[in-house]
Amino acid sequence: MKDVSFGQYYPTQSFVHKMDARVKILLIIAYIVGVFLVASYHFLGFGACLLFVIIATIFSNVPFSKVLKSIKGILFIIIFSAIIQIFFNKSGKVIWWIITDEGLLNAGFIVARITLIVLGATLLTLTTSPVEIADGIESLMSPLKYIKFPVHEFALIMSIALRFIPTLLDEIDRIIKAQKARGADFESGNLFKRAKALVPVLIPLLISSFRRADELADAMDSRCYAGSKNRTRYKKMHLTYRDLLGFILTAGLITGVVFLNGFYVLLVI
Amino acid sequence: MEKILKVENASFSYDKQNKVLKDISFEVERGEYIAIIGHNGSGKSTLAKLLNGLLVADSGEVTVANFSAKDKKSLFEVRKRVGVVFQNPDNQLVASIVEDDVAFGPENLGIERKEIGERIDFALKAVGMEEFRKVSPTRLSGGQKQRIAIAGVLALKPEILVLDESTAMLDPQGRKEVLEVVEKLNEEEKVTVIAITHYMEEAVRADRILVINHGEIVMSGTPKEVFARAEELREIGLELPPVCQIVSGLIKKGLQIEKEILTEEELLEALCELLQKN
Structure with a gap:
């Protein structure tokens, strides 16, 4: 039982590990917003999100298998929501029995969305220790x-x-x-x-x-604890060039998603 | 010698009826190593809490370097000077990384970042745990955890180190580690040590022993003086350290050796001498 590492932190030295925890938390939130921005049926936007996760994983020195493992925990939720979409979505053309084309598309869409969000959040907990996350949230x-x-x-x-x-x-x-x-x-x-x-x-x-x-x-x-008054902090978080690069990459992702959405709209017209 | 700690006529009760401590008085000199012994329920842990103001005496006075532990204003000054290490190492560690835990005390004092770093270096070196700086305490052994707890107290640079049964939950190896560290601190850093324990063999090393029974100091003196009163100790439920038990057994059998032998080395020497004589 001793080796239960809460939050599955993967201790190693990497570009992503050395990033400021505050920035990582904010960027993950931005990333999740990005995933939600992908307009219905525009799967290319998901491609951009997946690319983002892959790049971040490469820079974090965490093996891909570790990141992918996180999906196992929510596999049931993914399958469940996919089944509901496939069998109970009544709109669109019926392809076979009660399954419609829109139901299938929606199922794929939801699976992609949940998977991508979980992959991103896992990357945060894999590269940031619980203490750093707590400190980051405090800040x-x-x-x-x-x-x-x-x-x-x-x-x-x-x-x-x-x-x-x-x-x-x-x-x-x-x-x-x-x-x-x-x-x-x-x-x-x-x-x-x-x-x-x-x-x-x-x-x-x-x-x-x-x-x-x-x-x-x-x-x-x-040990003289008397609340936050006159208290100093030993660990100071500071921004580095890494955080700037992370910021640029995430900004690039969001622009990419928005651009791809627009691209689809153009195609449809 | 300078008296660093004074306890004058201190009494204490948890329920206003049964006095746990009755009229306790003693003084401690700077650099001294004191052992306070007594069996379970003798009031010795209550006494430890009185020394840094976790509990306040109902009557009487506890002063540390002229700061009263009674006064809310000087309480901070008292706690800065009296570091207490408790029994269970798991319940004393605040942070999930060793260096963060050691930093907790200095952070509370409002010390500059750079100096906190230096204090962590000093404290971890003093307990011989430098290489565990970035480790999580859950991965350490009991003795190692307790050494981290001592380091966390040392980072406050206390003048008095109070050990409240700090070895009671440790295995023999861990107990040895902790005692060695405490002894080194007393000798090299001149930290005043007050060790509260029910292990008699830990008291052998002390300059002075206070024996507590039912909230009263019933004996005080050097280890030799105290352990010479074996019968009285037994009456209040305390057994002599093994070496002393062997010695008194040998004397009973009619061997001509000194009564005041405390360590294995002394015993060995005395026996060799006896052999040569015969």
Whole structure:
């Protein structure tokens, strides 16, 4: 259980890894917007998005198989939405039985959209550690300080939660073993029975989490923690030429998508 | 010698009825290595929390370098000077990367970025964990994690290091690692150490031992003085360190060796001497 790496971060040194986390988050949002901008049935726009993902993957030193693996997790959702489109879309010409040409096109369209979005988001979590993402979000949210939103506390809660995920996974493992040693049965019975069997795992986990929180608070107090006032940051994020290049590439993608949309419109006319 | 820590007539109770600490008084000199021993429930962990103001004494006074731990205003100054390392290393680490965790304390003090970097270098070097700077603590052993926790406290440059049962959850190897680091800090960096423990063999190294029972200091003195009172210790549920047990057993059998032997080396020497005599 120890090696569960949350957020599937792939630690290596690369162009994309060294980019500023804030920029990466913003660029991924821009990329997702780009994917949504692709007008209906204009598949060339998706081609541009795919090209973008491929270029980004090459620059990130992450093997393609790692990136593609992410689709496995949402395969069910993809197939499900494709089936709904294929069998229940009634508009367009009927090709065979109840399947229409528009249904097929729509299915392909949705599959491409979901896949591309997931590939992009995966690339972010593969190249940016959870801590960097938390820090990036804190920095991006910092204007909210002016409306009295506790940005620092929010980010600290987030990073402590991330820090404790492996610790708590270990703990769950230990509790399950302890309960099994006393004859608890987690494997048989229907879904309801199995869910009920988890109660003796969750309650000790909850209690020990409270104790951990208490001890952590003491340790933080002892290390002079007093909120965000007068606090400095050791890690500073700074923009480099890499971020500029990433920005240019993403801007290029969006222009490309818009241009290709227009290109189709011209073809139709 | 300068008294760096003063505890005067401190009493404390969690529920206003049962006193966990009763009228405790002691002083600690700069650079001293003190061991506070007592069995479970003797009040020793409560005492640790009193020393840096996590808990405030109901009556009496705790002062660190003339700053009172009672006063909200000077609390920060007290905590800057008294670093506490707790029992469970997992529950003390704040960040998912070693250097970020060590940086947590200095960041709280509002120290410049460049100096934080230097302090991380210093603290990790002092505990011998330089090569783990960029590693996630979840991948480290218990002893290593506890050394990172010590580094996190050292980065505050404390004058007093309080170890509240910091070795209790570690395996023998981890315990040895931590004790070696603490000993080195005491000798080389002149950090004052207050080690709270129920392992008697950890107290052997101390300059002075305080024995707590039911919230009161019942004995105090050098390890030799304290361990010579084996019977009294046993009465309050504390066993002598193994070497001392062997020595008192040998004396009972009629061997002519000194009562105040604390380490294996001393015992070996005494036995060799005895052999030569006969």
